[in-house]
Amino acid sequence: MTGSSRDRDGRAAIRGGQLWRIAMFRAASFLCLWLVLAGANPGDFPAAAVAIATATWTSLHLLEPSSSRRSLVAIARLALLFLYHSIVAGIDVAGRALHPRLPLHPGFVAYPSRLSRGVRQNVFTTLTSxxxxxxxxxxxxxxxxxxxLDVTQPVLDDLAAEEAALVRALYND
Structure with a gap:
């Protein structure tokens, strides 16, 4: 079979071998986390095995595996963009809070996200929150x-830039 098949939502389907590789990678990651948090005490191995197996199973059900490749360069750019926006926005918010007249123009804006509802949109809203x-x-x-805090700022443009960076970093299907 050439190419990748698609599931009913249009996402690239994961084959059995790929799923095992993803599961093993996640299990290894949870093992590393266990070792960092609890150390390598041989008496803890049974509890570690149960915790790692449970965490891996849960992660496979809550964070669906994807056949897309993650771009480390795009992830680094996303992190730098997030850091930049955080610093600029933090300085802006601090300046407004310390200003004698408190120059705020609070309100709501509606952002038309291109991400599908569910996990992808949740990741985006978590990032932007x-x-x-x-x-x-x-x-x-x-x-x-x-x-x-200020609807006169280019909030929609900033959100679009964050979304585009997130898509480049994580969702290159």
């Missing part, structure tokens, strides 16, 4: 509604 001055506040007519 960490940026100072904007908080996802719900959904309306297929748009993500954000509460903003």
């Amino acid at each position: 960490l940026l100072p001055g904007t908080v996802p506040a719900g959904e309306e007519n297929g748009h993500i509604v954000y509460h903003c």
Whole structure:
């Protein structure tokens, strides 16, 4: 079979061998986490095995495996963009909070995300909720509604840049 098959949602389907590789990678990651947190005490191995197996099984069901490749360069760019926006927005929010007249123009904006509902949109709203001055506040007519400290700022442009960076970093299907 050439190419990759697609499931009913249009995502690339994962073959059995790929699923095992993903599961083994996740199990190894959870093992590393266990070793960092609990150390390598031989008496803990049975509990570690149960915890790692449970965490791996749960992660495979809650964070669906994907056949897409993650770009380390795009992930680094996303991290730098997030850091840049966090610093700029943090300085802006601090300046507004310390200003004698408190120059705020609070309100709501509706962002038309191109990401599918579910895990992808949840990752995006989680990422953007960490940026100072904007908080996802719900959904309306297929748009993500954000509460903003200043609606006169280019909030929609910033959200579009974050979404594009997230797509490049994580969702190159």
